[in-house]
Amino acid sequence: MLTKERPIIPVFFAAAGTVLCLTLNSNDDCLSSIQVNGVVSTDFTDNSSGQVNMSSADPDAIFLMQGTFSAIQNDGTFNYRTFDGRVLGAIQSRGDFQPFSVAGNNGGERISRIHPDLICLAQNTGGGSTEFYQYYLASEDHSNTQHNLLMNIFDMPGTWVLGTGSNTINEVPICGDSFTVTEGVTHGEWTGESNVDWFNCANWENYAVPDSTTDVIINTDTPDKNCDIDIDTYSATAARYGNVAYCNNLTIQGPSTGDDKKLIIEANNMNLLKVNGNLTISGYGLLDMDDGNPGSLDGTLQIKGNWDNQVGEAQFEEGNGSIEFNGDIQQQISANGAAEIFYNLEVDNSAGVLLNDDIEVGGITGALTLTDGVITTGSQKVYVTNISAASAITGYSESSYVNGNLRRKILSNGTYPFPVGDGTTTGNYKRMNVIASGLDLSGSPDYLEVKVESFTESGNDIDANLVATQSGSLLTNALESGLWTVTPSNSTISAGTWGAQLYVQNISNLSASDDNKFTVLKRTTGSTDYADWDSFDDDGTSIPSENTAGRIYDSGDGYAEKTGFTSFSELIIAKSPVVLPINLLDFSAQVNNDVVNLDWITLSEENNNYFTIERSGTDGDFKEIARIQGADNSNDKLYYNHIDKKPLQGCSYYRLKQTDYDETSTYSKPVTIYFNHMTNENKVYYSNENRQLHLYLNNNGNNNVQIYSSDGKMIYSSPLSDNDTSTISVSDLNLSKGVYIVKVFSNTETTSTKFVVY
Missing domain, CATH: 2.60.220 (Chondroitinase Ac; Chain A, domain 3)
Structure with missing residues (x-):
């Protein structure tokens, strides 16, 4: 685009692959010609001599731009166009470079967005007063792959020659030559021809650092190429890209055997890679976020697509790095049947994350951060290994949690x-x-x-x-x-x-x-x-x-x-x-010679007026035997006791009734005792605490037990061993609540008693 002292800026559109030659005349600040594919163009003619004025007195410039222009508009004084795109390069005649963003003599703005990848195609004259342009050597290759032709442009010393300030147009023959591209480039394919720096455009096949639309492939089998790729903000060129690496889909792969092909995001917690699509690790691909220093944070990877580790957990070295899932649709995590291990893992995707394999998060000091979106585990699980009760999982809410199985490593307290x-x-x-x-x-x-x-x-x-x-x-x-x-x-x-x-x-x-x-x-x-x-x-x-x-x-x-x-x-x-009025810790009954000791403990009481001790025989008819004053209100552990000096013979039950000042009452579970001073007879009692019948036999032999319902129907019969004691689990008999009769037969006696199932 040629800027001139005219209301309308002339624009020439060139298709991709067009070869432009600018012929300079140093004596009169003019471009002798602008040639398009070897043919002089008249679109840029500016004076009667067919030349383009490049006056040093005016901010005249030629900008090579990539983008679109609007239709002609008018601001009331001038016609103008607006531009949406980026500036690839510029030539100006004035001594100090005037960016496209600075207003020209006739208003308007020249918006300069010089693309950082131009470092790979930069033209430096060397600074001599008579050395002010360069041109491509006619002897160099004009027919090759796109990658090699771009490499020739990058190879300034080998493929370009300096022109001088004379009027001899040495470059005219080259403008008439054609360039043939025999094979295109794979955008986003790593070559490692220069070093390990992601931000060095010379390391990519198309000589351009990837952006958020570029699918990146890391897979080089050439022995002399660099296979370790370092995303590091200390890179000399990282600042040109905002210190952030971008790509769309990212594939880290390698042959079935050989050295790992590494992508390294480590050493600096400011190192950041944003993956706009899916991440795939296959073959001998390796994602390395571990700088070997357990005391420092490593880099961050943000991903909007799926995480697909087709090799297994060993091909992702999490270090102290951070992985953030921040897509717009549900994302998936797969690790070839293994548990993928993360140090810091954040979910910030309202559509959530689905696990196809287990994941472990946290290490010793890392964390699971649930900002937005649900992790759905299915049959898998999330295992948080950081033992900190407070900091190992953060940010959770009704909009971000684990739908499924959550495992946590714990300490003894917390x-x-x-x-x-x-x-x-x-x-x-x-x-x-x-x-x-x-x-x-x-x-x-x-x-x-x-x-x-x-x-x-x-x-x-x-x-x-x-x-x-x-x-x-x-x-x-x-x-x-x-x-x-x-x-x-x-x-x-x-x-x-x-x-x-x-x-x-x-x-x-x-x-x-x-x-x-x-x-x-x-x-x-x-x-x-x-x-x-x-x-x-x-x-x-x-x-x-x-x-x-x-x-x-x-x-x-x-x-x-x-x-x-x-x-x-x-x-x-x-x-x-x-x-639920009181916090009753314990209520127990214990036979002590001729009496029964009753003890209970409360952890707290509120509006507690009094306790009532009730007792029943095997008929289940509870009657009050004592009343003890309560503590009203208390948050302390309190101990109570009472002695039943006239216990019932045989099996009996005790329960504790608590009554508030408003006459609201609640009951404890009944406890069971067996009180009998007679000797040489069978003894039978039922314990509601463990739902078992306890039988104490006199060893007369041929013992047999039968259980009847209250309507006389026999529901259980079994011989007993000659041991002194025996138990029957009522739970195994599936007895419903009610009164039952148990009979024990021996050679010399029959013992019959009732018991109540609560």
């Missing part, structure tokens, strides 16, 4: 968030926290894996089968929209306990009206019977005080909390129609 869900919408987010309290699992390392799902009540999985109580209050509704499963690295707990915080967000049938009425239940993983749900409040678990975190809905941000568990399995939130 609260570990598990941001999990059972789908990909905001309504599927169902977070859980695990509280480790001196916890030590057998073996090493210690980890826990959590998933959550929802289900529909059916069969025996129905509220009608619930028998669990919390502090004596029957829990009547298990909330099936959240079923959490916790799987440990080893089911054996060597020391300590653990607790759960199950978040109420997105749990149906729960609101602020249920404050202090809900808690955590646990049962064996895989059970399909609500009768198996248990509060474990008789086994040392505890819940927070009323109206505190762990007991309240808190506008949907609350959670149900229970601590003191000593095994791992399924968890659910369940609620009672009444407030």
